[in-house]
Amino acid sequence: MLRNLSHQFKLIEKFPEPYSIATPTKKKLKSFFSFRSKKPSSFLSLFIFELKLSCVFLESIEKASMGGAPALFVDHLENGHTNGCSLKSEDTSVQIGDRSYVIGGSHEENPLFLGVQIHDKITNKWCVPTVLGTGPKPCKAYSAIVLKQGRILVIKKDAASDDSIWFLEVDSPFVREQRKLLGKEVVTWSKGVRGNAEKPIVISGPSGVGKGTLITMLMKEFPSMFGFSVSHTTRSPRCMEKNGVHYHFTEKTVMEKEINDGKFLEFASVHGNLYGTSIESVEVVTDSGKRCILDIDVQGARSVKASSLDAMFIFVCPPSMKELEDRLRARGTETEEQIQKRLRNAEAEIKAGKSSGIFGHILYNDNLEECYKSLKNLLGIDNDAPVNGLEVEGINLPKEHTVTKMEDKILIQETGEVIKNNMIVLDLSSINGGAPGRTRGIVLDTVKSS
Numbered sequence: 001m002l003r004n005l006s007h008q009f010k011l012i013e014k015f016p017e018p019y020s021i022a023t024p025t026k027k028k029l030k031s032f033f034s035f036r037s038k039k040p041s042s043f044l045s046l047f048i049f050e051l052k053l054s055c056v057f058l059e060s061i062e063k064a065s066m067g068g069a070p071a072l073f074v075d076h077l078e079n080g081h082t083n084g085c086s087l088k089s090e091d092t093s094v095q096i097g098d099r100s101y102v103i104g105g106s107h108e109e110n111p112l113f114l115g116v117q118i119h120d121k122i123t124n125k126w127c128v129p130t131v132l133g134t135g136p137k138p139c140k141a142y143s144a145i146v147l148k149q150g151r152i153l154v155i156k157k158d159a160a161s162d163d164s165i166w167f168l169e170v171d172s173p174f175v176r177e178q179r180k181l182l183g184k185e186v187v188t189w190s191k192g193v194r195g196n197a198e199k200p201i202v203i204s205g206p207s208g209v210g211k212g213t214l215i216t217m218l219m220k221e222f223p224s225m226f227g228f229s230v231s232h233t234t235r236s237p238r239c240m241e242k243n244g245v246h247y248h249f250t251e252k253t254v255m256e257k258e259i260n261d262g263k264f265l266e267f268a269s270v271h272g273n274l275y276g277t278s279i280e281s282v283e284v285v286t287d288s289g290k291r292c293i294l295d296i297d298v299q300g301a302r303s304v305k306a307s308s309l310d311a312m313f314i315f316v317c318p319p320s321m322k323e324l325e326d327r328l329r330a331r332g333t334e335t336e337e338q339i340q341k342r343l344r345n346a347e348a349e350i351k352a353g354k355s356s357g358i359f360g361h362i363l364y365n366d367n368l369e370e371c372y373k374s375l376k377n378l379l380g381i382d383n384d385a386p387v388n389g390l391e392v393e394g395i396n397l398p399k400e401h402t403v404t405k406m407e408d409k410i411l412i413q414e415t416g417e418v419i420k421n422n423m424i425v426l427d428l429s430s431i432n433g434g435a436p437g438r439t440r441g442i443v444l445d446t447v448k449s450s
């Protein structure tokens with residue numbers, strides 16, 4: 001294998017002038033390939049990959065020396081297609097099918113986020129899509145590269161390490177589903193982070209079964225591992241409940257508007273009140289590197305199951321209806337009328353929970369300690385497990401750079417007055433997740449010339 005690799009390096013070195021200008025490049029490629037050589041790969045595909053890599057990389061050096069970036073610029077849109085849309089020279093544009101996505105400035109609907117505008121070649125119309133989730137803050141310059149599955153990789157220049165890599169989803173499954181639901185043009189942002197995260201956990205079960213108690217125990221024992229998705233609700237707070245901690249207590253009209261604005265991952269009418277999980281609630285937890293827990297009803301769980309959020313679904317059953325009633329009464333938080341309503345709904349919920357095929361796991365909460373132990377087993381944690389949360393790793397990029405794509409690899413070459421010898425390779429072949437939440441699984445190699 002090593003012999004084969006050294007043969008390939010010779011081939012790369014045989015490139016004629018002007019490629020020979022990039023002497024540090026050869027060293028970088030060598031160290032990159034020798035790093036890669038630890039992983040098995042067929043000789044032919046490796047050879048083709050390396051050949052393409054060297055060509056594309058050298059091309060990027062050429063572009064860097066001309067001061068250009070590989071992304072298209074708005075100037076490239078055909079004349080006369082602006083239709084009154086204000087575009088600036090620093091805006092970046094990428095083409096997907098008949099549409100150009102122009103990225104730059106501030107978003108019309110939310111000036112805190114980077115702006116996105118869409119130009120449709122066929123209708124010659126511009127539109128400002130609704131942006132779902134939390135987007136990146138605007139900055140001076142970007143590179144944008146089209147990826148598979150309706151995603152655009154947006155790399156911010158001169159940005160903080162936890163704010164440099166973003167994915168603009170313009171036609172991902174989540175975007176398609178939200179577009180259908182909201183009946184308007186939507187896009188969504190997902191921040192790119194290194195490392196993987198465990199799936200979010202959806203916990204459902206009838207009122208009074210002990211969901212809240214189990215979740216509180218889990219978060220108390222493993223505070224750095226789990227985070228609670230704080231739902232919105234139109235019901236009144238109970239005496240011990242805090243706004244923003246247990247729920248975001250809200251007005252019906254406000255919540256309905258926010259649902260129409262595409263701010264919610266799911267929502268449902270439960271026991272006569274509106275409840276919903278905002279996209280932001282899930283993102284706040286995943287941004288902190290914790291595994292997100294959603295306490296939602298069966299309708300909400302059904303919506304999440306049908307959505308693009310890949311989650312683990314757990315249903316909690318009471319030992320009997322009598323015990324459920326006793327617990328609800330002992331909790332003392334509901335009026336008699338509300339208790340009766342919750343008990344009536346409980347029967348249908350238990351039936352749906354057991355038979356709908358939504359829930360992969362059913363727990364019986366008879367003895368609390370035993371049920372808690374079973375929950376921990378399901379989640380793959382026992383008392384000996386390490387309790388550290390997952391690190392949310394940002395990506396440090398050079399202030400000035402050029403970006404080149406080659407298959408699933410993004411090559412970021414440091415530029416500036418003195419051409420530096422650092423190259424960063426973002427490997428996107430194992431990315432997973434995406435909005436809502438975060439795009440994870442980015443592998444990063446820094447290649448330095450010796």
Ligand SMILES: Nc1nc2c(ncn2[C@@H]2O[C@H](COP(=O)(O)OP(=O)(O)O)[C@@H](O)[C@H]2O)c(=O)[nH]1
Nearest residue numbers: 207208231267268270275276277295296297300
């Ligand atoms: N669909 C959905 N259901 C929720 C959400 N938040 C809470 N619920 C459910 O609403 C129901 C009532 O919750 P709550 O008023 O806190 O009463 P409790 O379950 O008796 O403590 C429960 O089944 C919760 O799981 C949400 O964001 N979406």
Ligand SMILES: Nc1ncnc2c1ncn2[C@@H]1O[C@H](COP(=O)(O)OP(=O)(O)O)[C@@H](O)[C@H]1O
Nearest residue numbers: 207208209210211212213327331365366367368
């Ligand atoms: N296994 C159990 N045995 C007895 N009481 C329980 C058990 N689990 C929870 N409880 C109690 O039942 C009541 C309802 O639990 P809670 O967690 O509020 O339910 P939920 O969130 O599902 O509505 C609480 O007073 C709680 O202390």
